Amino acid sequence: MPFADLPILKYVSQIVDIFLVWFVVYKLIMVIRGTKAVQLLKGIFVIIIVKLLSDFFHLNTLSLMMEQVITWGFLAIIIIFQPELRRALEQLGRGKFFARSGIQEEEEQKHRVDAIINATNYMAKRRIGALISIEKETGMGDYIETGIPMNSNLTHELLINIFIPNTPLHDGAVIIQKTKIAAAACYLPLSESPFISKELGTRHRAALGISEVTDSLTIVVSEETGDVSVTKNGELLRDLSNEKFKEILTNELIDDPKTKPSSPSIWKRREKTKNG
Template sequence: MPFADFTLWKYLASIVDILLVWYVIYKLMMVIRGTKAVQLLKGIFVILLVRIVSEFLGLKTLSWMMEQAITWGFLAIIIIFQPELRRALEQLGRGKFFSRSSSPDDEDPEKAMAAIIKATDYMAKRRIGALISIERETGMSDYIETGIHLDSRISSELLINIFIPNTPLHDGAVIIQKNNVAAAACYLPLSESPFISKELGTRHRAALGISEVTDSVTVVVSEETGGISLTKNGELHRDLKSDEFKELLSNELLNNNKIKQASSARWNWRGKKNG
C-alpha cells in the first residue's frame, strides 16, 4: 500500500472513530434525558469547574478535596447512575440503542389543561380519589417506569376512567409528560416532612413528596372530602375552589409555557437576524 493511501486511511479511520464516539455520547444523553441524572450530571460539571479554578488560584485544600472527589467519583457514578446504566444496557440488548429516536409532536397545552380541570371537577363532585402529576423541567422517567405505560393522548374521559374505584389502574398516580398520559398506577415518593397534617393521607404525602424532589405540579382529589389540592416546590395548596384551582394551574402551566415560548422565539429571531 502506498504511503499516501495509508495516511488517507488513517485520516478516514480517525474521522469515523470521532463520529462513533460522538454518536454514543449523544445516545447516552438521550438515555438520561428526562431523569434526575441530568441534575447530578450538572453537579459533576460544577465539581470539575471548582477543581480547575482552585488549581488556578492556588487553593490547595479545596483543590485536594476536589481531587479526592474526582478520584473516587468513578465508583460514585456507577452507584448514582445505576438506573440509567441499566436502561442503556437494556436498550442495547433490544437493539434500540442505535435506533433512531422519534418524538411525537406535543399536543396543545391549553387542551391538556382543560382536560385535567374537567376531569378533576368531575371526580371532586363524586369524591373519586385521584393523583395526577405533571412533568415540567425535571424528568420523571424513573417514576414512569414504576407504573403501567400508556403514552396516550390526554382527555378528561381517560383520566376519569383511570381513577374509577376498583379498576386495575386506579391505585397510584397518573404522570403526564409532554401533554400526554405517559403512565398510570405509578409509585411516587412519600414526603417525610414532620409538619404534614395528620389529616392528610397517602395521596397528599405522595404529591408533596414528588414536589420536593422535582419541579412537577401535582393535583390531588380527596376520596373522603372531594377537596382539590395542588402541590408544587414542596408547597401544598389545600381545599381549592374551582376558580382558585383553575387560576393556580393556569399560572403554573400555561404562563410558564408562554414564557419559554417567548424566550425561544426571541432566540430564533436573533439567530435569523444575525444569520
C-alpha cells in the same frame, strides 16, 4: 468588480444559506416531535454511526451491508414517514408550516389544562380519589417506570376512567408528559416532613414527596371530602375553589401571557408573603 462578486456578499449569502437550512431542519423536527418518527430517526443515526465505524475499522462486509441500507434508505424513509410528510405538506399548503410550533404548543397547553380541569371537577363532585402529577422541566422517568406504561393522548374521559374505584389502574399516580398520559398506577415517594397534618392521607404525602424532589405540579382529589389540592416545590395548597384551581393550572402550564390571569401566580404571592 461586479457587485455580486463582492466577498462580503458571498459571506452573507453563505450565512443566510446555513440559517435557512437550519430553520427548515428545525421545523421538520418540530413536525415529527412526539411521533413514532422520532424513534425511527434514532435508528437511522445508529445505522450511520455503524457505517462510519465499519469504514474506520475496515469491516468490509458490514460496511457493504450498511451502504446498501443507506442507498435504499431514502425510499424507505418516504414510506415510513409518509404520515409526517403528508402532514408537513398540508401545513405548508395552508401556510402554517413556519408558524406551526408556537401555535400548536399553545393549543396543546390549553388542551392539557382543560382536560385536567374537567376531569378533576368531575371526580371532586363524586369524591373519586385521584393523584395526578404533571412533568415540567425535571424528568420523571424513574417514577414512570414504576407504573403501567400508557403513552396515551390526554383526555378528561381517560383520566376519569383511570381513577374509577376498583379498576386495575386506580391505585397510584398518573404521570402526564406534555399532552400524553405517560403511565398510571405509579409509585411516588412519600414526604417525610414532620409538619404534615395527620389528617392528610397517603395521596397528599405522595404529592408532597414528589414535589420535594422534582418541579412537577401534582393534583390530589380527596375521596373522603372531594377537596382538590395542589403541590409544588414542597408546598401544599388545600381545598381549592374551581376558580383558584383553574388560575394555578393556567399560570403554571400555559406560557401565553394573554391567557393567564392578570393577577400574579398564587405561588408567587405566597413567596412574597413569606419573604415580607
